Amino acid sequence: PSAASFYSNEEELKLGLYGCYEGLNFEAKSRRPWPIILDVTTDISWNRSNHQMQHIGNGSHGSDNGSILIFWKEFYKTIARCNFLLENLESLEKEISVEVYEQTKAEAQFVRALSYHYLIELFGDVPLITSVQGLDKVEVPRSSKADVANFVIDEMSYAASVLPVTMPDNEYHGRATKGAALAIKARTALYNAKWNIAASSAREVMELGFELHDNFEELFTYEGQTSKEIIFSLQYLKGTKVHGTPNFLTSRLAGGVSNEVPPQSMIDSYEMTDGLPIDESPLYNPSKPFENRDPRLGSSIVLPNSVLFGYQFETNVDSTMVWNYNTTPPSRVPNNDATNAYATYTGYLYRKYTDIEDIEDDLNSDINLILIRYAEVLLIYAEAKIEANDIDDSVYEAINKVRQRPSVEMPKIATGKNQNHLRSIIRKERKYELANEGLRLMDIRRWGIAEDVMSGDLLGRIPNEWLSSAPAIDENGTADYSVVANNSQMRHIENRVFNPNRDYLWPIPIIEILTNSELEQNPGY
């Protein structure tokens, strides 16, 4: 059909609305949806292949970076779809029910605002376009990040007032709900230092009946997809939309390629079960470094000598044979994850979003990918209150709820802490809880710690032994290996450069600068 006649009935309107949602689901690297690869541009992950995403991580990216272009282009594509719907919706006003009309409008506004929410965090000031553009007036200047954030908050407020708490039974899940709108509103407010809005919106979400999923590890598998913790996720279905996350994350024995991996510092960041960092806790034993750790370490990360997809995962290079538990009885097989030159460079892997159900066809997974979940909302609430210095019991309650879900059960944070102490706690908590979910980049930027955590050598494990002692862990959970005697044996993976005068924002893609004379490039590019 041609655009002139589109939306002649409710069915067509639905096509248009679903097209808006579909626009959000794009890949920043082949078969790697954007939320799940974004962490490689931060201190908690590294991409092995020579990809544009890797260049962002090591600071060699420019305004011609192809991945940055994808984010810009796809979010604006989604925005244009929403604008088109919102502009042409009116023609159906008399033909469809008020409920459908209002809800469709609110959903499109949600998708549009969500796109702007990401755009401003990645690029800073961006053109705010809210109507269909003709070829004659395409050159729109940038609006300030604050203005766009306000727009997102307003739009989400409106959407939340219209959208239902849950979709009626005959409608699909995976669409925007009141909770999703409020959660993104809260996150936008938090990212933009509007503490009160962030806290109050998060509080509203907390009253909608979301629940933390008991089993943390299961939340990122097929089993967890219908969890009440998930507020909004990207949708997948074999035959329609799939991703290859398990292939890129899993070990070589498991049929994967160990592509995006956590560095040693991420592992050392996790607390001991006594709630202390490894450099302070008496429970830490350098020769058994993974014992007595926050359970989220093993749930989020594949540790040496654990099992992944039925294979013993061991990255000590001297370990040439390992167990394959997929056979009965288990058998010994050559250990590619230690001997293959392209086994994980760091000695570790991410476990989130790897479900053994995908072992046979790991490039075509259809596990939904979470964009926001209830645990994050709790942490938003806590952080907003901490930053507003409005510290009350509800702050501790929110953090502790996350720390104490049945499968995690970390010690409670005791009350009575000051703002700075709580700030450190909440920042570390986000790092443990939300690792490999694409939120780290925004965090290190807004906390202003990117140059501290990003610069210098990215290190992997020592190939055939453990660190002789714990590194020093700072208030952000970042490890310093200068105090470790055998640090020189750690594997050097990449030398990263982070230019604080430039790298807190991505460049506007060069093509935009060339085609839109109203745009100004971000500093340093």
Add this chain to the structure above:
Amino acid sequence: YTQDLQNTKVSLKLENATLKEIFDEITKVTNFNITYGASIAEDRENYDINCVEEVLSNVLIKLSNQASFIYLVQNQTIVIKRTYKTSPKPTNKVKVGGVVKDAMGVPLAGTSVSIKNTSRGTTTDFDGLYSIEVEPNDILVFSYLGFISQEIPFNGSSSLNVILLEDTSKLEEVVVVAYGTQKKVNLTGALSTISNKEITVRPIGQTSSALQGLSPGVTVVQNSGRPGGDTGTIRIRGIGTLSNSSPLVIIDGVEGSLNDLDPNLIDSISVLKDAASSSIYGSRAANGVVLVTTKRSKSQKLTVNYNHYTGVQTSTNLPNMVDALDHINLTNIAYVNMGREPLYTDELVQGYRTIGDSDIDSYPNTDWQNQVLVGSGIMSNHFLSVSGGGEKTKFQSSFGYFDQEGVIKNSSFERLIFRNNMDVEFSEKFKMQLDLQLSAETTIQPGRGTSEVFHWMNRIPANQPGINSNGSYGEGWNGANPIAFSNIGGQQKRSSYPKIQLNTFFNYKPIEQLIFTLNIAPRFNEYSNDVFYESVDTFQPDDTPAFTSPAITSLTRENSRGIYNNLRGSMKYNDSFKDHDVSLLLGISREDYRNEFTSAFRDGFIFSDYPVLNTGSADNQQNSGSATEWALQSFFGRVNYNYKDRYLLEINGRYDGSSRFSEGNKYGFFPSVSGGWRISEEHFMKPLDGVITQLKLRASWGRLGNQDIGNYPFTSSIAIASYAFDKQIVNTGALNTAANSNISWETTEMTNVGIDLGLFSKLTLTAEFYDKNTHDILYDLDIPLTIGLNRPYQNAGVVNNKGWEIGAIYRDAIGDFNFDININLSDVKNEVISLKGVNRTGLTVSREGSSINSIYGLEAEGFFQTEEEILTHATQFGTVAPGDLKYKDQNNDGIINDDDNVIIGSTIPRYTFGAILNATFKNFDFNMVWQGVGKADGFLYQQGIMPFFNGGTVQEQHKDYWTPENRDASFPRLTISHANNEKNSSFWVKDASYVRLKNLQIGYRLPKVLTNKLGIDNLRLYINGQNLVSIDDFWDGYDVEAPVGRGDVYPQVKVYSFGLNLNF
């Protein structure tokens, strides 16, 4: 139409007539004028003549035997000259006989052989043989239309073989032009012709690539040697537009594709280069027009022709990759250079040194090229044609079978073609042509595509296992093992392309000067593409499974079906009044096309031997379908006028309407005018008669159009796709491309000046100069991405092409050695004048002020030699060390970024040339085609040339890398995935000019005595070599004809072949 004495048949019955009466009668029934002197006019003797459908030359010879005259043919005029009878009593009459042939050794049937100054004469038979009685002092005169007559004094020998050379002035040569033919001498536009002989001399599968090097101004680039993919990209006079720059191809009056024809089917090709020649094709002619005429039966005689060759292909160029140990050592150096740990251990290196190939499972050392390039590379062509007919019908039926196997497994091209060209004469006034062509082409590639095979073959390091010692497939690169996926039989991409073309002409000629033509030419084609992508299991050496890639076997079956209709009516009128010649053409045509596409998919195939949809799992079935159509409606006309055959004028015009544009923008008018002055016909040139055989000046101007921009550029259409919610599929609809309803034609205006010169009947020279301006170029100009839609086409660009072309042909003979040399050279300077100020970035870009598809990047200034140099230089990319590439800070802002990109090369070939030598010596013949480009830039990137690109391996040439001890190296210091060195920069640009021996052929025609015994007329055997010699300065290991890329193309091939031509 062609006129000659051999082809003109007359029926005459006159008794007791004078010569004048007889000649007057001949003038009446033929198109010849006859001039004669007083002695003939006043001859009172009576002669009888009685012939039915007899060849005119025979009639004249018979008559001259009675009436003592000789005749000459000049320009449609038969000149009769009286001869005086010599002594009536011949004394020493001897028989002389022999054979008359042309320079290529083809017997010339119907050659007139006469004794000078007598009326005695004969003609050669079908085999060129003659026999005549002569006396001692006789001079034999051999003449044949279109050839230079030879006079040879009788020297006493009873055998006299003669070779006649073609008359290069070719006064009567007729060439195919748009909607008709024209005498070559009367052409006013720029046109090149290519004969059947020139394109059948090369063993090629795709006819488009056969045009390479043959005509000035016609550039053919052949990027690949892949069976079915080795087509030539034809560019006439540069690149005029930013989208599709391919010329319009017209086969027997109907739009078609050159590659649908076997070269043997083609009679001639005319390339229309300037606006005057092609503007009558209006909206599709901006890139030039290629007119193809297929062969038709010329006589009633039944002739059978069989042509065959078989050859073997080998790759022209392959990069020389390092072995496993070199790869390991060099990788470790690169890792250390990057501040990383060495990737490989010392133990491994030691193991390679001490144990190595005796334990390939622990120490793989795979020669990927050696194991992948295992296709037979055999190609062969069979072509059989039968022609003949009766009084009212004639036919030529041709069957062709071409089969080409690639240099890798699962790569082949096969074409089966049948064509029947029939002529039916219902009456003098009403005639019909009925041509039918059936063809079927099948191309096979590995399922992943051929470029994937070449990509991985040259990317995977030698230390990755290809085949384990127990014979199983090694893991390759994460399961990508090109040995496996090019070998496994089921893993195929099979495209088949059956086509039916009907082409009918009805010609009605109510009076001599007027002819009506109706052309109906429907075409049906189907294209199906099956991609069976079979899982390949790779194994660890101990037989545990490594990878299965792809995880699930799948089959995608695509089918598209097109129906093209062409209906055209035209009227032609021509007449002469004294010295004025006028002809007029008017026509109307309508073309439409509809294409329907369906695609179906399943996966989960358990029985890979049965790759049909039904054997796949029902779980994941997908399908899609679409349809497109377009139509074109046109009015066209032409007026030709010439005065005394000296002053020539032609006016063309076409009014085209296309469905591709919105209401109000559908129609465009494309006029042209051209003129010529045949200076050589002027009286003042008479003194130079015989020196300057032809001299003509031409000039033309015209306007052409281009509408080739997809089918619905003016509407914004909603793309229907799917998404899922909650594991349930839903449909989506989205506007993807911005609309531009104002879109209209792009218009090309071209001015052409040309000169044709003929010297001593041996040398002809043609030179052309042109200036071609294209406005309103349909271009998907970049628009801000914030609009959220794909960029639409806009009438955005202005491009200029200025160029010149020279063609020279020299023919001569030295004794039995006959030869001709054809040299062409042309240049075009291309410049993008305007793109509305929006310049694209990227590797090959079109930017204002430079040529289309220029190479764009940083200007490399060699290597950083010291740390200090890095510190004082502008900031580059990431961590930079000595030995890395240093880039010029063009804007002096202290940062190297995209603002420092400049044009660093041009990909448009300049000074393209071809040189063709044909020669015969007795029964031997020889052909050589050299072809090349004088100036062009090439650029390899990624896997093609960058060391260790994305973890790949390196080539032998990379060993010359920068170290403090080797500062003047060919390559930067070794690094892995180093953003700084992998930027697009002038460092990776190389000169892509070349000279190449495209073709070398040596043939031998078996002596008549031998072939006659075998019952055949003619048997010629030949050997042929393709691409035997290349001289270039491009990157080692890569074919210079594919100069921009990541080096994953199937390279051009050398072909050594043997063939034969057989007639009976």
